[in-house]
Amino acid sequence: MHIPDNYLSPSTCAVIGAAMIPVWRRSSTKIKQELSKKKMPLLGICAAFSFLIMMFNVPLPGGTTGHAVGATLAAILLGPYAAVVSITIALAIQALFFGDGGILALGVNSFNMAFIMPFVGYYIYKFISLRIKGNKGEYAAAFVAGYIALNAAALVTAIEFGIQPMLFKDAAGLPLYCPYGLNAAIPAMMIPHLLLAGFVEGGVTAAVLAYIKKVSPASIYEGNEVKTKPIYALIIGLITLVPIGLLATGTAWGEWGAEEIKEMIGVVPKGMKEGINFEALMPDYSILGLSETIGYIVSAVxxxxxxxxxxxxxxxKKGKKNNPNTSY
Incomplete structure (x- = not known):
């Protein structure tokens, strides 16, 4: 779901990016007002977890790939506003340093994965968990919330792709950006997410929630000091396992390079050909001079x-500047 640059028109990116500005501002304010200093370290941990879990690509039906996001988990642990910021930071690092997702499309990707996902997931989790009591109900709620939230984000992404050939054409009537309309984009995105990717997201959400509840219950409930060491152990474990994400072959739908597009439709749309060309320092999580596996691990670190x-x-740092007596 990491939309690259030039798949959406600049105006699409600008409108959705502008819509995210008040969301980011509101989220930042809510974090400073409501997130306790005990839970503040979890903000960075959730961002790091999201960054890592998105490196675990899984093969999807149709020869494409996908990944979990961790947005619902972040919303359950910290609330949806904190999750907005946490996932946005992960997406920004991915785009700026690794070329995973576009620079102009950062606001759109944030809208899909850092806004739609955590809010949908959080309220579905709350709705179910309040009606089904006990640990099993809580984990079932987390699973269902993760599954639905990922598919909601996938649907919004498909619509963003699909409206491009309807709205933006050249003089000859050819698409300027994404060449696939709603009739192609929606089933291409939704079928693999409904059949597999959503289950991966739901499973990750429920499993990690159960782990954190066991090793650091204060991360979920207010009480004693949050134990971060077991959670950092999980992060370290994921880093060592990230090469598993290299096993999935193929390209995620809507993330093809120009040559792949040309092979599929015979031409590269003009807007794609003449659009922004940002070169990341470590494209595709690779590092010059290192093997693919080692480069992937180093990129994760x-x-x-x-x-x-x-x-x-x-x-x-900003919190300390605004309130010298506050120590996070």
Whole structure:
């Protein structure tokens, strides 16, 4: 679901990106007002977890690939507003340093994965968990919430792709950007997400929630100090396992390169050909001079460090400046 640059028109990116500005501002305010200092470290941990879990690509029906996002999990642990910021930071690091998702499309990707997903997932989780009591009900709620939230984001992404050939054409009537309309984009996105990717997201959400509830219950419920060591152990474990994501072959739907597009439809749409061409430092999580596997692991380490540092710089340092007596 990481929409690259030039698949959507600049105006589409601008409108949706502008819509995210008040969401980001509101989320930032809510974090400072409502997130306790005990839970503040979880903001960076959730961003790092999201960054990592998105590196675990899984093969999907139709020869494409997909991944979990972790947005519903972040919303359950911290609330949907904190999840907005946490997932946005992960997406920004991915786009800026690894070329995973577009620069102009960052606002759109944030809308889909950092806004739609956590809010849909959070309220579905609350609705179900209040009606089915006990651990089993809580984990079932987390699973269903993760499944539905990912598919909601996939549907919105498909619509964004699908409206492009309807709205943006050249003088000859050919699409300028994404060449596939709603009749192709919606089934291509939804079928694999409904059949497999949604179950992966739901399973990850429920499993990690159960783990955190066991090793650090204060991460979920207010009480004693949040135990971060067991959660960091999970992060380290994921880093060592990220090469599993390299086993999935194929390209995620809607994330093809120009040559792949040309092979599929015979031409590269003009808007794609003449659009922005941002070169990331470590494209596709690869590092010059390192093997694919080692480069993937090193990229994971760098990504985790950058996400945690970004959270600290944006919130913890700013919080101390605004309130010298506050220590997060």
């Amino acid at each position: 760098i990504g985790v460090v950058l996400t945690v540092l970004a959270v600290r710089l944006v919130f913890i």
